[in-house]
Amino acid sequence: MTAKEIAEKVGGSLAVGVGDEEAQCVYVGDLLSDVMGHAAEDCVLVTIQNHLNTLAVCTLVGCRVVVLCHGRPVPPDMAEGAKREEVAIVVTALSQYEVALALASLPPAKK
Amino acid sequence: MSFTEKAMGEYTPVILQGQQTSDDEILAKTPLDAKALGGDSSEIIMELLQRFKVRDVMKRQVISISRKATMRDAQKLLRDNRISGVPVSENGRLYGIVSVNDIITGLDGGWMDEPCEDHMAKNLVVLEAGMPLSFALRYFNNYTYGRFPVLDSDRRLVGIISQRDVMRALLYELSVEIRKLEMKTSPKAAQAEHVTKENFFRKEWAVVHNDLSRAGHAANAIKGILRERKIDRSIVRRVAVAAYELEINICIHSHGGVLVLLITEDTVRITAKDRGPGIPDIEWACRDGTSTANDWIRSMGFGAGMGLSNSKRVSDKFEIESEVGRFTIVQCIFDLPKAAAPQQEGAAS
Numbered sequence: 539m540t541a542k543e544i545a546e547k548v549g550g551s552l553a554v555g556v557g558d559e560e561a562q563c564v565y566v567g568d569l570l571s572d573v574m575g576h577a578a579e580d581c582v583l584v585t586i587q588n589h590l591n592t593l594a595v596c597t598l599v600g601c602r603v604v605v606l607c608h609g610r611p612v613p614p615d616m617a618e619g620a621k622r623e624e625v626a627i628v629v630t631a632l633s634q635y636e637v638a639l640a641l642a643s644l645p646p647a648k649k
Numbered sequence: 650m651s652f653t654e655k656a657m658g659e660y661t662p663v664i665l666q667g668q669q670t671s672d673d674e675i676l677a678k679t680p681l682d683a684k685a686l687g688g689d690s691s692e693i694i695m696e697l698l699q700r701f702k703v704r705d706v707m708k709r710q711v712i713s714i715s716r717k718a719t720m721r722d723a724q725k726l727l728r729d730n731r732i733s734g735v736p737v738s739e740n741g742r743l744y745g746i747v748s749v750n751d752i753i754t755g756l757d758g759g760w761m762d763e764p765c766e767d768h769m770a771k772n773l774v775v776l777e778a779g780m781p782l783s784f785a786l787r788y789f790n791n792y793t794y795g796r797f798p799v800l801d802s803d804r805r806l807v808g809i810i811s812q813r814d815v816m817r818a819l820l821y822e823l824s825v826e827i828r829k830l831e832m833k834t835s836p837k838a839a840q841a842e843h844v845t846k847e848n849f850f851r852k853e854w855a856v857v858h859n860d861l862s863r864a865g866h867a868a869n870a871i872k873g874i875l876r877e878r879k880i881d882r883s884i885v886r887r888v889a890v891a892a893y894e895l896e897i898n899i900c901i902h903s904h905g906g907v908l909v910l911l912i913t914e915d916t917v918r919i920t921a922k923d924r925g926p927g928i929p930d931i932e933w934a935c936r937d938g939t940s941t942a943n944d945w946i947r948s949m950g951f952g953a954g955m956g957l958s959n960s961k962r963v964s965d966k967f968e969i970e971s972e973v974g975r976f977t978i979v980q981c982i983f984d985l986p987k988a989a990a991p992q993q994e995g996a997a998s
Contacts, residue, residue: 569953571897574890575962587950594865598872598889614730615862618710 539644541603541626544582547640548605548630553612555626559602565647566634570595577601578647584637586610593619602626607634693826697819703785704778706818707799707808713738714747716766720755723747723765736798737769741805743798745769775800778807785815817860824855824905828922850874850912856899856923861949864900867908868893874910875917884983888917891960891981895921898956901946902926903977917983927973935961935969 539547542557561582567573568585570592577583579600585592588610596604602625606612609631612620620627630637713736714723726735727749734748747769755761755768776785776797788797789812799808852874854867872889876882892908899906899921906923928934935957942952957979961967966982 568950569955570950571894571953571955571959573950574893575955575959579886585950589949591861591864591949591951594869594893598865598868598886598893600886 539582539641541628544603544605544641545628545630548628548632548637549640550605550628550630550632553606553627553629554617554620555603555624557626559624559626561601561603562644563647564638564641564644565601566638568634574599576647581647582641582644584634584641586634588612588616590616590619592616593623593625596625597623603628605630605637607632607637693823694819697822697826698783698786699781701782701818701822702778703776703780703782703799703810704808706782706785706814707778707810708814709808711736711738711798711806711809713806714765715739716744717764719762720747720752720765720768721761724752724755724761727752733795736806736809737765738806741807743773743775743800743804743806745771746773746798773798776810777802782815782818785810789815817857820905821855821857824857825853825907828853828855828907849914850878851909853907853909854896855907856896856905856921858900858903858905861897861900861951864897865893867896871908871910871919875912878912880917880985884917884985887963888919888981888983890963891983892919894956894960895919895979895981897951898979899923901942901951915985915987917985919981919983921977921979923977924975925977927975927977928969928971929973931969931971 539561540557541552541555541559541561544561545552545557561580563578563581564584565573565577565581566584567576568587570587573583573585573595577595577599581599581601582603582605583592583596583601584605584607586607588606590613592604593616596602604620604625605628607630609629612627612629617627632640712726712730712732714726716737716739723735727733734746736743737745737747744766747765751768751770760768774788774792774794774797776788776799778799778801785797796809796811798806799810801807854870856867857863868889871892872885875885875888892910896908899908903923903925906921906925909918909920909922911918911920933939936954937958938954940952940954942954946952957969960979960981964981965984968980968982969978971977
C-alpha cells in the first residue's frame with residue numbers, strides 16, 4: 539500500500555513525501571525502543587511521536603511511512619529529516635486504534 | 650527612489666574586524682573562565698577555541714524573511730520555529746533582523762501589518778564564517794544579542810550562530826578529548842577494545858548527555874559505513890539497532906560517553922562507554938521493561954526499558970561491565986559470515 543493510499547484510508551493528508559512510498563505491514567507504537575524491537579522493514583509506523591527521533595528509528599528499521607495520530611503537526615526539523623531520508627509522513631486526526639482499524643487490510647509487522 | 654530604498658541600498662552591515670589582534674590576545678580576553686574547569690581542560694578549551702571557526706559551529710539552514718513581509722509574518726515565523734530573532738534577507742544579502750523585542754514594540758505601536766524593512770534592526774553586528782570561535786564567545790560577552798548572523802567573505806548570509814550552538818560544539822568536542830585522555834590513563838577502558846588482528850577499522854563518536862536532538866547520528870553513521878562495506882543487510886540492521894539503543898542509553902542515563910565501531914575480519918563490535926551512575930543490578934537492567942528513565946525521557950518515546958534487552962537480543966555476543974558511580978561499558982559483538990570477510994591476496998585460487 540502506498541503512502542498516498544494510506545493517507546486516503548485514514549482520512550489524513552500527506553504532510554511529507556511523494557506518495558509512492560510503500561508499506562507492506564503495520565506497527566503501532568509510541569515507545570521508540572519498542573518500535574525498534576518489533577517494527578519490521580517496509581512497515582508503516584503509526585505513532586504520536588512527532589519528532590526527529592522517530593525518523594532516526596524509521597531509517598534504522600527501514601520503515602518508509604509514518605502516520606502521526608491526533609492531528610499532531612510535523613515540526614520543521616522532522617519534515618526536513620523526512621525529506622532527506624525519503625520517509626513519507628501522513629497526518630491524521632484519528633487515534634492509533636482508529637488508524638489500525640482503517641489499515642486492517644495490511645498484516646501486522648513480523649520480524 | 651524612496652528614502653527607505655535609498656537607505657537600504659547604501660546600507661552595509663558592520664563587520665567588526667579582528668585581524669589586527671593576535672589569537673593570543675583574543676584568548677587572553679576570552680570571557681570563559683577556563684581555569685574553573687581545571688588545569689588540563691583549560692588547555693583543551695583554548696586549543697578548541699583556536700582550532701574551531703564560526704563556520705564549524707553555526708547553523709547553516711537559516712530561517713529568514715523578506716523585506717516586504719509584514720511584522721505579523723515575522724511574528725508567525727518566530728512562533729512556529731520557536732526562535733527569538735529572524736534575519737531579513739533576500740538572495741543571500743542581509744538587510745536586518747527582526748527580534749522578539751521588535752515584535753513587542755510593533756504590537757504596542759500597532760504596526761504589525763507594516764513591512765519588516767520599516768521596523769527591523771538595521772545596525773547589525775555580524776560575524777564572519779572564517780573567524781575563530783573565540784571571537785564569537787567574545788561577542789556574546791560584549792553584546793546582549795542572543796545570536797549573530799554569519800557572513801562569508803563575499804558578505805553573503807551563510808549562517809546564524811547562537812550561544813547554544815557554541816556551547817554544544819564545545820561540550821561535544823570536550824567529551825571526545827576527555828575520552829582520549831581517559832583511554833590513555835584507564836587500562837580497563839583500553840582493554841575493552843583490545844584487538845589482536847591488524848586488519849581492522851575503528852571509529853568513535855562522542856555522545857552528549859540529554860542531547861536527544863543529536864541522538865541517532867552515530868547509529869546512522871555506523872549504518873552507512875557498514876552498508877558501504879557491503880555487509881549483509883540483516884546484520885547491518887541488527888548492528889544499527891544495538892548502536893541506536895546504546896547511543897540513546899548514553900544520552901539519557903550517563904553523563905556522556907562514546908560509541909565505538911570496530912570492524913575486524915570476522916566481527917563487527919559496537920562498544921558503548923560512559924561516565925555516569927553505573928548500573929547497580931545488571932541482570933535487572935537487562936530485563937525487558939525495567940527502566941529508571943524520567944517522565945521527560947518517556948514523553949519523548951524512550952525509557953521503555955528495552956534498550957539493553959533489545960541490544961542483547963540482536964547481538965551474537967553481549968558483554969556488560971559497570972561500576973556504580975563511575976562507568977558502564979557495553980559491548981555488542983556481531984559475527985560476520987566467512988564469505989563477507991575481505992579476501993586475502995592469493996587466498997583465492
